[in-house]
Amino acid sequence: MSGLRARQKADRHRRIIEAAAELFREAGYEGAKIEAIAAQAEVSIGTIYNYYENKGDILGAIVSLEVNEVLNAGRGVVARPPANVGDALDTLIGIYIEHSLHYLSKEMWRQAMAISTQLPDSPFGQAYTELDHSLTEQIRALIGRLQEIGLVRQDIDGAALGELIFNNMNMMFIEFVKRDEARIPELRAAIRRQNRILVAAIGV
Amino acid sequence: MSGLRARQKADRHRRIIEAAAELFREAGYEGAKIEAIAAQAEVSIGTIYNYYENKGDILGAIVSLEVNEVLNAGRGVVARPPANVGDALDTLIGIYIEHSLHYLSKEMWRQAMAISTQLPDSPFGQAYTELDHSLTEQIRALIGRLQEIGLVRQDIDGAALGELIFNNMNMMFIEFVKRDEARIPELRAAIRRQNRILVAAIGV
DNA sequence: CACAAAAACAGAATTGACTCAATTTTAGAA
DNA sequence: TTCTAAAATTGAGTCAATTCTGTTTTTGTG
DSSP states (O other): OOSHHHHHHHHHHHHHHHHHHHHHHHHHHHHSOHHHHHHHHTSOHHHHHHHOSSHHHHHHHHHHHHHHHHHHHHHHHHHSOOSSHHHHHHHHHHHHHHHHTTTOOHHHHHHHHHHHHHOTTSHHHHHHHHHHHHHHHHHHHHHHHHHHHTSBOTTSOHHHHHHHHHHHHHHHHHHHHHOTTOOHHHHHHHHHHHHHHHHHHHBO | OOSHHHHHHHHHHHHHHHHHHHHHHHHHHHHSOHHHHHHHHTSOHHHHHHHOSSHHHHHHHHHHHHHHHHHHHHHHHHHSOOSSHHHHHHHHHHHHHHHHTTTOOHHHHHHHHHHHHHOTTSHHHHHHHHHHHHHHHHHHHHHHHHHHHTSBOTTSOHHHHHHHHHHHHHHHHHHHHHOTTOOHHHHHHHHHHHHHHHHHHHBO
16 A cells, blocks of 8 residues: 555655755756766666656756745735735736746756747646646736726736736746846846836726 | 858758758657758768757757748838737737748747757857847837837837737747647737737827 | 565666767968 | 868767666565
8 A cells, every 4th residue: 555665656756856956956957967866866767767757857846846836925915915006016026036046046947948848748848837827827816806906907808918927027037047147136127117018008 | 262162161051951951840850860961961960060069050040041031021011010009910920920830840949949948058049039139129110110100109118018019929929839739820819819908008 | 474466676778969080171372 | 283271071989868678676465
């Protein structure tokens, strides 16, 4: 039953992820060889491929942990949003962006994003698309809250607006991780400037 | 002077691109082995790497041709835009999207996009970012035209709006190429729906 | 406890992108 | 025309992800 085998399995999963996270951090994604991850996790190469389809999926598991934390952090803002549309959006987006580099370097983000478009049907590719949808949905939920409170016009198409805001932010974030010298404050300012157009359009 | 050497060089470039394009089409990006491209182009493997930094750059050269065509096609719309904001945007975006799958399969797009985020400093990575900027700029130019004509309010931040529209479209296009079963009409309809919010906000 | 089937593991072998040192070709000076 | 330096080509070799096949471990049954 839920005996030795299951426990060993969970343990090996954990060891692989921890080893990979450490090596990715130290040596970068490309620099972290599967052989080294296997040695560090004290399993064989074959076992790693028994647990993950490919190297990208290992990174994917780590990225998913991070994005789920971000989603969690966002819940608070949706529940009690700042009392004006611009600040509400800026606060939620701020949480996303500020959290994003806690555990993951820009290089890791670049790899993760690349893999998710390159192999959209791999486990991680699908998970990443899911996560994007969850983020979009959270922005839409914030808009819904603002409509309830009466800060956003009732006749606004919330779903389309949520997509618009998420897609723009996400694309800006992609450009941000592509340039190592890009800084968070400038990114946030640029997104605020773009959203200003929307804020003007949707406020009551 | 512009003698034999230059001619041979141009000729080899062309042969490599033609061979690669054919093999990418037939076998997909991963399926097209460098060795096969070299054989088809009648050069050695080493020569290919003398002309292109890596496999991705070969695909990059092909993608760049395509995007430049798209940019060219867009010029006409900017010069003589349809006489209402929604249609003008839809026409320009329509050109981008309809052209996009002429020479490149979705798989090739996925690879190209992945490479451009994975290796933003490679020749193609930089070229791709450039091309994105040119597209953004073209959208901004269309908005500028519409402001001249008096269809868009003068006080709109054209640069920010151009980015917003391009980023949203681009992200939608990325999701589109990630799903083989996604269809162009639905993509265009979804983008129209998102842009409707903006159109309502910026029209005079 | 003993055993057979199923699950998981191990690591050698394969594969394919990319490198590099040796060779060939071209340009242009004498 | 001959020769030399620079430029370009070549393909065998390297490196690392992934695959594959034989071995070991676990489970559940008698």
